[in-house]
Amino acid sequence: MTPNALVVGELHDGHLAASTLEVIGVARALAGGAVAGLVLGAGAKAAASEFGRFGVPEAYALDDPHLDAAPAGARAAPVAATAREVGASLLLTASTTAGRDLLGRLAVAWDAAVATGVTEATAFEGGVRVRRPVFGGRATETIRLEGSRVAIATRPHAFAAVAESPVPCVVHEVPAPVLSEAYTAPQRTGVAVTARGAGPSLTDASIVVSGGRGVRAPENFRLVEELAASLGAAVGASRAVTDAGWRPTSFQVGQTGRAVSPQLYIAVGISGAIQHIVGMVSSRVIVAINSDASAPIFRVADYGIVGDLFQIVPALTAEVRRVRGA
Amino acid sequence: MPDFSLTPEQESLRDLARKFARAEMAPQAAECDRIGRFPEEIYRKAYELGLMNLNVPTEYGGSGLGVVDQCLIVEELAHACGGMTTSVIANCLALEPILLGGTPAQKERILSPFCAKYQLASFCLTEPSGGSDAGGLKTRARKDGDQYVLDGEKCFITNAPHASLYTVFATVDPELRHKGITAFVVPRSAAGVTPGKDEEKMGHRASSTSTVRFEGVRVPATDRLGAEGEGFSLAMRTLDQTRTPIGALATGIAQAALDHAAAYALKRQTFGKPIAEHQAIQIKLANMAQAVHAARLLTWHAAWTIDHGAKGTLESSIAKCFASDAALEVADEAIQTFGGYGYMKAYPVEKLLRDAKLTQIYEGANEIQRTVIARELLQKYA
Amino acid sequence: MEIVVCVKPVPDAETRLRATSDGTRLDPEGVKFVLAGYDESAVEQALLLKESIAGSRVHVVAFGPAPRTEEVLRATIALGADQATWVDSGADAGAEPVRAARAIAGAIASAPHDLVLCGKQANDDESGLVPAALGELLRVPEFSCVVDLRWDSATSRFRFQRPIETGVESWSAPAPLVVGLQQAWNDPRTAKLPAILKSRKAAIGKVAAASASSESRVVAERFELPPPRTGAKLIEYKTPEDAAQQLVRILREEAKVFP
Missing domain, CATH: 1.10.540.10 (Acyl-CoA dehydrogenase/oxidase, N-terminal domain)
Known part of the structure; x- marks a missing residue:
């Protein structure tokens, strides 16, 4: 297939988001034909020209601040219309909350074969073959998306960001959609931007150190934080910890919290309820420190230390500091 | 089939x-x-x-x-x-x-x-002078008008310190032996009922066990279960119903021991490979699995027999006796699989051995179960 | 309020996953199917709303094959749902999310629905597509990753929050609405034994799925499992310092993840 591809970008601080740069790379690898970009919302017009820096010669912008505060569904119609206008047979976006919402809508509004959370994609005659982790990373499925309209959402961090290769970029304006009352009635009443701690954020970090019930008291959580600080790691927590209010729910790793897949995950005093496991099992290397040798966490960990975390963790922090010369 | x-x-x-x-x-x-x-x-x-x-x-x-x-x-x-x-x-x-x-x-x-609400009740049969010899119990029930007056002491009574109701077996005349035993329902609130302090036990430490003293406890005749002298048969029929779930309880402990042992055997390395790859451990695990499986099937069969209306004395005695022996054996082998770690309290298997032990003793000691099994068996040949 | 909850039977979290002999998909043989995790929260949220808004009903709908789909619907009846509808997928395992959304939309479009609640994603395919597809099919706004969903009777609007990548949004919206729920106010309740026994006798409505009319197709090609994790290599040590030194050495030299 020699598809034209449309990349639906996301904006971050008025610029194309890092995840969008990854999507552009995938689009350029897959598309036999032209690649066009599209961004929506306030500041779209200014950001759209950035597509040119990454080798995309044509971009569309729907510069309408109303879209930022409208339900996700309000974007489906203009995106589908743009896809038709550029003659796209392939649409790509990042598998973020907004990206998944968009794809669910486009499966119907653009009548496309769709897949989210994609970590590998190759084109074949008649469609796109994708691989995606399923069952919380316990398995991977390969599926063929067939038909003349295919839309995929790529998992952030799964692909390298495209390198800069500037070309001139023509920006077309997309007319703002006339929203029906169903889409104007909902109101966004507030946006609280998450305050970031000193360390990296849970989802971005290449090392995560999490503490669980075994830490026993909120004041002991500093042991976990000190180890994380020594490693430059993000701090996570099991549900037992966030339920007990020792740390806010934004720290929670697991099914009801955040799914993380860092290079190194260190579980401190976490027994390893399946709830937690599914949120971290796709980490590359897992270390468990727990006093109970029969704790299920040792079944998924690569390395384990059975022992008293109150002795092991400070020793480990000291050793890390010593080795890193800090 | x-x-x-x-x-x-x-x-x-x-x-x-x-x-x-x-x-x-x-x-x-x-x-x-x-x-x-x-x-x-x-x-x-x-x-x-x-x-x-x-x-x-x-x-x-x-x-x-x-x-x-x-x-x-x-x-x-x-x-x-x-x-x-x-x-x-x-x-x-x-x-x-x-x-x-x-x-x-x-x-x-x-x-x-x-x-209608959360409450505990205790079955009060065993006495300090003996549990298995239920016919020889010493707690007295003296008739006084339309009441009975209970005097005596029961021991090893599960949940007794927390119970609000007791079913009590007492004799209206010790001379009558079995034929004098009579059952009563006694509320904790009755004057003269005093549960003792919680016993320190080897296992089942999340459960509570104590004596219960009955001193001049007045029980209306309307709280007598059945006629005078029917208590022994009532106790035996009760145990026929409840013995089989003890087989299930023992099976649960045995299964837990097997689960721990198998998981540990896959994880623990000696001589460069998991101990599960050593035949000595494989044979252990295979024997444990057989014991657990047999215990479960005997238990299910006894339960099925009773649910189909039979008394099931033989079947339930076999199930309880076999499953509790199996639980002890499997827990023991689980500890052996863990080696030195198995003997440590930080690991879960030594608790299973201590918990399993009681299943051989309570609700009819296994010696009594074997007596019953032999009696039922020999009847067929007599 | 008429609350529709869309649920999916998924393999129990402890199921040992295995591919079919042709390697294309999950082998359902011997798999225990349960209510998907976020769907449990969606049912809980529906029951909480029902308990707080007089005259509400909870109608649970699921798309999938026999017998697993009927079993999870029965489980929701035991939890307190008023009505259950099974959209029979026939031989199709009901795995493709957009097809599921089309089948469910077909079954509920004509039924009353002030609120359509879904789990934000199913724990098997983790697509997260159904809420948005349902929104488009029912022509209703949808919100994914919703927490703290409440009904404000004074303004006749739902109020809720959405944790997104950069922060937390607060919203208010009138019915009808499709919601992909991340978390209910409470942990999902456990059905009580008498309710479980009673649910065995409940009637489960059954409808056939409308046939798909899309020219787009999603075809399962391979289902792969990573090599099984054999369990942790336990570090044997004499002192905590010894354990720490060994671990750091392993992370640097063997695992090569030390920063």
Whole structure:
């Protein structure tokens, strides 16, 4: 297939988001034909020209601040219309909350074969073959998306960001959609931007150190934080910890919290309820420190230390500091 | 041919018990064992989910389950903690004499309000001078008008310090031996009822066990179960009903021991490979698996026999005796599989051995079970 | 309020996953199917709303094959749902999320629905597509990753929050609405034993799935499992310092993840 591809970008601080740069790379690898970009919302017009820096010669912008505060569904119609206008047979976006919402809508509004959370994609005659982790990373499925309209959402961090290769970029304006009352009635009443701690954020970090019930008291959580600080790691927590209010729910790793897949995950005093496991099992290397040798966490960990975390963790922090010369 | 598959209903009952056991009981099991804590909040939740008065018909506020269904639940609970399970099912034992010997009016008057909220009851048969020789019990019941006056002491009574109701076996005339034994329902609030202090036990440390003293306790004749002298038969028929779930309890402990041993054997490395790859350990695990499987099937068969209307004395004695012996054996082998770690309290298997031991002793010591089995057996040849 | 909850039977979290012999998909043989995790929260949220708004009903709908789909619907009846509808997928395992959304939309479009609640994603395919597809099919706004969903009777609007990548949004919206729920106010309740027994006798409505009319197709090609994790290599040590030194050395030299 020699598809034209449309990349639906996301904006971050008025610029194309890092995840969008990854999507552009995938689009350029897959598309036999032209690649066009599209961004929506306030500041779209200014950001759209950035597509040119990454080798995309044509971009569309729907510069309408109303879209930022409208339900996700309000974007489906203009995106589908743009896809038709550029003659796209392939649409790509990042598998973020907004990206998944968009794809669910486009499966119907653009009548496309769709897949989210994609970590590998190759084109074949008649469609796109994708691989995606399923069952919380316990398995991977390969599926063929067939038909003349295919839309995929790529998992952030799964692909390298495209390198800069500037070309001139023509920006077309997309007319703002006339929203029906169903889409104007909902109101966004507030946006609280998450305050970031000193360390990296849970989802971005290449090392995560999490503490669980075994830490026993909120004041002991500093042991976990000190180890994380020594490693430059993000701090996570099991549900037992966030339920007990020792740390806010934004720290929670697991099914009801955040799914993380860092290079190194260190579980401190976490027994390893399946709830937690599914949120971290796709980490590359897992270390468990727990006093109970029969704790299920040792079944998924690569390395384990059975022992008293109150002795092991400070020793480990000291050793890390010593080795890193800090 | 018998059908060993579970119905969807039985699957969902087992799922409920498993979920409760894992979510509520298992996380507290080690700590309760260590400090000997009676986790009343867990028992209250068990009651709220309908896991407590399993054998009481729904018309009196119980769950109305047959013995097979009870066994499915009990095995799952015991997988998490044998001691907690003993306390959860103690009501079944204590209330069974009322189900078997009570009049419809007594059941309505006693069981309905009892089951309407979280309450514990205790079965008071064993005495300091002997448990297995139930015919020789010494607690006296003297008739006084339309009342009885109870005097005596019971021991090793499960849940006694926390119970609000006791089913008590006493004799109206020790000379009559078995024929003098009579059963009564006694509220904790009756004057002269005094539970003793919680005993320090080897295992089942999440359960509570004490003596109960009865000193001049006045019980109205309307709270007598059956006629005077019918108590011994009532106690034996009660144990025929409740013995099989003890087989399930032992099976649950044995299964837990096997699960721990197998998981550990895959993890623990010696001589460069997991010990599960050494034949010595494989043979151990295979023998343990056979014991667990046989214990479960004997238990299910006994339960099925009783649910089909038979007394099942032989079957339930075989099941209880075999399963409890198997539990001890499997727990022992689990410790051996763990080696030195198995002997450490930081690991879960030594608790299983201590918990398993009681299943050979209570609800009819295995010596009595073998006596019963031999008696039932020899009758066929006599 | 008429609350529709869309649920999916998925393999129990402890199921040992295995591919079919042709390697294309999950082998359902011997797999225990349960209510998907976020769907449990969606049912809980529906029951909480029902308990707080007089005259509300909870109608649970699921698309999938026998017998697993009927079993999870029965489980929701035991939890307190008023009505259950099984949209029979026939031989199709009901795995493709957009097809599921089309089938469910077909079944509920004509039924009353002030609120359509879904789990934000199913724990098997983790697509997260159904809420948005349902929104488009029912022509209703949808919100994914919703927490703290409440009904404000004074303004006749739902109020809720959405944790997104950069922060937390607060919203208010009138009915009808499709919601992909991340978390209910409470942990999902456990059905009580008498309710479980009673649910066995409940009637489950059954409808056939409308046939798909899309020319787009999603074809399962391979289902792969990573090599099984064999369990942790336990570090044997004499002192905590010894354990720490060994671990750091392993992370640097063997695992090569030390920063």
